Amino acid sequence: MIWQLTALSLTAFGAILFYLSNKNQRFFSQPINRFWRYLAFSCWALALLAWLQYLVISAAILIWLISIMAIQIIVPLLSLTKPTKV
Numbered sequence: 353m354i355w356q357l358t359a360l361s362l363t364a365f366g367a368i369l370f371y372l373s374n375k376n377q378r379f380f381s382q383p384i385n386r387f388w389r390y391l392a393f394s395c396w397a398l399a400l401l402a403w404l405q406y407l408v409i410s411a412a413i414l415i416w417l418i419s420i421m422a423i424q425i426i427v428p429l430l431s432l433t434k435p436t437k438v
Contacts (some may be wrong), residue, residue: 359402360419366395367423378431396420 369392371377373383396416403412 355402355406359406361400361415362395362399362402363419365422366392366399366422367427368392369395369425370427371424378428379434 364434369388373386373389375383377380377383399419400412400416403416406412407415428434
């Protein structure tokens with residue numbers, strides 16, 4: 353259970369950092385520094401290692417990729433809840 357929470361939180365943290373370092377992000381007026389994108393990749397690599405501790409290789413890679421895809425879909429949708437200036 354602890355490996356699942358660790359892997360999922362690292363994946364979510366990596367996805368948020370990856371999105372915020374993109375030039376098309378909508379949360380800030382300017383994207384964050386490119387250094388944070390490398391930290392996002394590092395978080396994803398650590399998340400894969402955490403999934404590998406919990407599951408067999410094929411299942412770990414599948415869950416890792418699906419969680420990255422799902423969170424990468426959810427994070428930009430969260431920007432729609434931000435109030436816009438009229």
